[in-house]
Amino acid sequence: MTLHSNKEFFVSWEELHRATRELARRQLPAEQWRGIIAVSRGGLVPAAIISRELNIRLVDSICVSSYDHTSQREEAIVVKDVSSTEDGEGFLVVDDLVDTGNTLRLLKKRFPKARFITVYGKPAGLELVDDYEADLSQDTWIHFPWDMHLHYVDPLAGHES
Ligand SMILES: O=P(O)(O)OC[C@H]1O[C@H](OP(=O)(O)OP(=O)(O)O)[C@H](O)[C@@H]1O
Ligand SMILES: Nc1nc2[nH]cnc2c(=O)[nH]1
Numbered sequence: 001m002t003l004h005s006n007k008e009f010f011v012s013w014e015e016l017h018r019a020t021r022e023l024a025r026r027q028l029p030a031e032q033w034r035g036i037i038a039v040s041r042g043g044l045v046p047a048a049i050i051s052r053e054l055n056i057r058l059v060d061s062i063c064v065s066s067y068d069h070t071s072q073r074e075e076a077i078v079v080k081d082v083s084s085t086e087d088g089e090g091f092l093v094v095d096d097l098v099d100t101g102n103t104l105r106l107l108k109k110r111f112p113k114a115r116f117i118t119v120y121g122k123p124a125g126l127e128l129v130d131d132y133e134a135d136l137s138q139d140t141w142i143h144f145p146w147d148m149h150l151h152y153v154d155p156l157a158g159h160e161s
């Protein structure tokens with residue numbers, strides 16, 4: 001299914017860092033966590049920031065593919081699982097965003113006792129997250145800093161001739 005997004009939201013590295021730190025702050029005290037499970041790829045950068053803020057050294061990853069660019073696959077595919085078969089108790093599962101919730105629905109079956117957190121949340125997936133930092137409408141497509149580069153834009157008034 002191709003998602004029809006009318007709006008676009010461009011996230012800078014600074015904004016992603018700030019938003020993820022706020023999310024990390026709410027996961028204190030850090031001692032309650034045994035580790036972090038990053039949902040690769042999008043959850044890798046937020047997981048790195050959270051692991052730094054909470055001094056959590058045990059960071060594993062589960063690699064899931066739900067989209068081919070903006071086209072959603074019928075089913076999310078687990079490309080690589082975590083090394084342990086635990087139920088997720090004491091772990092933070094970190095992703096960059098929840099959209100339809102397909103990815104987290106799959107992961108909640110895999111880790112029923114984990115805490116699920118994302119930086120951004122769209123309404124259809126919010127019931128699946130235990131915490132998230134910022135709301136976006138369902139018809140907004142988020143562009144993350146690792147998918148962009150800076151480029152020149154013309155002045156609003158155009159160029160002097
Ligand atoms: O709630 P959903 O509708 O499942 O969408 C959210 C998922 O989609 C994106 O991952 P994607 O599958 O595009 O892979 P990536 O993380 O490697 O970019 C994003 O990083 C989330 O993991
Ligand atoms: N980059 C990006 N990936 C997504 N996967 C599902 N929704 C989105 C989105 O809004 N942006």
Ligand SMILES: [Mg+2]
Nearest residue numbers: 040041042043
């Ligand atoms: Mg992802």
